[in-house]
Amino acid sequence: MAIKNIVVIGGGPAGLEASAQLHYMGYNVFLIEKNDKLGGHLGKWDRLFPQGIQSEELLNPLIKNTAGVKTFVNTEVVNINKLEKQYNIILSNGITILARAVLFATGFDLFPASKKEEYGYGIYDKVITNADLEIFFRTKSDSRIVNPLKIGFVHCVGSRDEKTGNRQCSKVCCATAVKQACEIKEVFPNAEVICFYMDLRMFGRKYEDLYLTAQKKYGVRFIRGRVSEVGENINHQLIVKAEDTLSSKPLKVTLDLLVLMCGMNNSSEGIKTASLIGLKADEDGFFETLNPMQGSIFSHKKGVFYAGAATGPKTLPETINEGRAAAICINNYIKEEINE
């Protein structure tokens, strides 16, 4: 077969890694990114848990490795048609690509915090999200963060919550919260930091170390109870209500800053693009894979593959590994097709 074109949709970690690997294997890779920069959410983060590696340390080589890949930024997929053994992909910049395989590395959207009105995001000045805080760590400027003395983190905002339609755990927010709690203590050493959690899911390698550091080195207080209501006093301080379930008492605390740990939703743009070829999201909003064990890279359509958070919340190492795995699966698929 002459055509060795492969289209990768999404220029985040999964898409970058897959593109680099496929290019290395000798394929003609087209990487489509809707934003003006590659890197996806990773490009906005500051440091990464558990070790606190700077995001650039990961992102720069990922981008560098895609040097030979034809990359289109500020570009969206307008249409996908399935031909006999190929896909005809029309881009918003007018280019049409005939591809053997398509990889959806469309990633995730952050849960819109303003949907959970009781937490007051967009209503109270001093309520921010985990994403806002990462930007603050990079830029050291945010008008909402002015020498806070008491800081709270709310875990599970828009995840493990039937009311928002997201029953699943977003997996990375606990570790992120603990990481950010440590970091903000570094910026404001005199601040008192409290994490409100339902279950602390520090499941990965070295995560428990991070948890221990937060407790021992930074004195972060962990309260087992979900925040239900946030009010405001005359001084624009936040009044946060939760139950300290371990002492079975309702608890009230006045804070200067509240950070909402927003969970992951499937990318709405990704869902729109996938619907062009009839691929659907599962009940939890993420794409349905061919099977849950060995088939997590495969979609229900031959020649269409998934990698990264499009099929569920994932950590960065998992995402990058999936990108790599997708490259192998695509390679195998094309080889088998040729042999047929």
Added chain:
Amino acid sequence: MNKFGYSLSPASVINLDNADKIKFKELIDLEPDVLKCMACGSCVSSCSAVNFTNSSLRSAILSLQNGLPEKAYEYLKGCMLCGKCTMICPRGINTRRLIISIFQTYNFKK
């Protein structure tokens, strides 16, 4: 010699062996949502009555699971059924119905 043995003070230990499982099963049949609780405490912190009394649906459910219906009543007697906990529960538990069902099943009647 007299028989020797440490006696446990019954109030300080939850004895699951003695817990009434039949009643709890009845409650499950009436309102299966009781099984959905993950003890996050949202219902308690949002509770309208909690400003004045020790209302706690979360603790009431635990008490029933542990076979202590009298304790459950203490946690629920002040409930005004305002429905805030229904709105806030992340598991979508029909809390008002659950509370009424507990009263019915365990015969907390006037």
Added chain:
Amino acid sequence: MRERILGGYDNFVLPFMIGIVFIITYLLIGLIRVIIHIPGPDRKKLLLSFVNPSAIYKNIRDIICDCLIHVKIFKRKAILGYMHASIAFGWFMLIVIGHIEVALYVPQRNGVLYYPVFFRYFVKQEGDITLRGAFFFFLMDFFLLLVLSGIGLAMYKRVHSMALGMRRTTKPGFADRLALYCLWAIFPLRLLAESFTAGISGGSFLTKPMNMLFQNFLSDDMHILPTWWAYSVALGLFFIAMPFSRYMHIPTEALLIVLRNAGLKVTKIRKGFAAAEIYSCSSCGLCIDACPMNTQKKNLKYSSVYFIRFLRRNRTKKINKIAEKCLMCGKCVALCPVGVDSCGIKRAQRTTVYNNLKYDYSYLTSVSHNPPTNTNEEKKSSSILYFAGCMTHLTPSIIKSMEKIFESANVDYQFADKDGGVCCGRPLIIAGKADAAKEIINKNTELIKASGCTTIVLSCPICLKVMQEDYNLKGINLIHHTQFINQLINDNKLKLSKTSDSLVYHDPCELGRGCNIYDEPRNIIQNIGELKQAQSEKLESICCGGSIGSLSLTYDDRTKITQNSVNKLLINNPDKIITACPLCLKTFKDQAPVPVEDIALLVAKNIEVA
């Protein structure tokens, strides 16, 4: 015109006589039973309404409008209204004119029950038709034709119920069917009987030509008697089937109107006033389409019409199940052509189940109206109390916006429940825990009165409804924040900037149908953006699904209701959904694809700074 049959009697009147005597006896006994079960004070109210001229006028007007002309149905669907009005009004006129004819021509037969009904059989026309005679002949034929047109429509409707604007109707039982077929048969048979007899007794534009037509091929008078027999049997059977069928609503509705106008409310679940409500249900099934739960087919059986059917049959288990499930949104009550307050009956039913549950509100004694945190002495003098309500504390955008509005309009106020308060009691009332609610209501009343306020601004329509209905707060002006803001705009205390946003307004059940507030919010919205129409508005607004009314509806089922309600709101592609109830706001926010805001936030965002 004079009597043809001497003695004025024929055996064929017997079936009719049996029927009419049966139904009159039945109705009398029923009436006595209803009155017995009406509690003393209510009976007094009822008696007073009989001597009050304006009440008498209202009763007569309502009975004519609702029972005869069916104005309500006309407003909803003209053709359906015509169907009802033609049968009811036509039949009524036939009876009235029948009696007038008897009184005029054969006064000796006055008071004989069957005589006006079978008038044409018993009389004979002599000489030329007088003008007066022709007039009556014409009227009788005209109203018969009117009824027949209605019957024709009814038959057509059975076959094509879609065509008349109703998606679903109820399944009739045996008595319903029997009564229905009799009703269908009565008037065509009357036409036949009168036509066959028209040669002797005379007739007008309908019966005369029919008579001529028949004479062409049915020359003898053999057919006269059998058709009168058939007519009489149809009438008799109809009356006997009536108490067991939906047609019981015909006589009961008049009673219901009188009782309702006297200000009576449901007290006992199946007796007294409730009995009048139950038997006034015509089983028309309008409530099936009205019910927001019926976006799912499995919920059809929870419609009010079935609730009332089970009440008639005393099927406690099913009654309880429906009563528990109902959202209490009131749409079926608002759209019911008879105005059966099924929500009230459901609430009464819940009371029988839940009112005896234990509770302990002894902590209320320690609640005082002056929280120690309130140190601002000056504010105590303000006469406006802002009462956010429990739910509003979950929607801080409303509270924050209201604070801004009060401030911008320079209104001095006290925030009653800034740190949370005591529930208003309506959730308990709705759940059937009437006694428990009473305790809370008393406490709140005491606190409110002690505050010395003259106006309470409320953000939650649930609180507003209960304070209007069940609190005794004479002299205190209770207003919702939509009314308050609208007043500020009218008084020029609040200047708003106009935007190009297109907005749709959702009528919260408790605010719209509950408190009759429809115009103020719309007026406010028109000051800010372009008001778009929803598919179902005002009286027909669809519950958001978050109602505290339902006890047993699961979260999944509620979600389906919410989605349907959102879709109906977005029919004209508005940029935003605006509502005026914290519960609706919170419920919609989880599901809607467009932004949802409370009207207070919309206003607060668009206040023009002077």
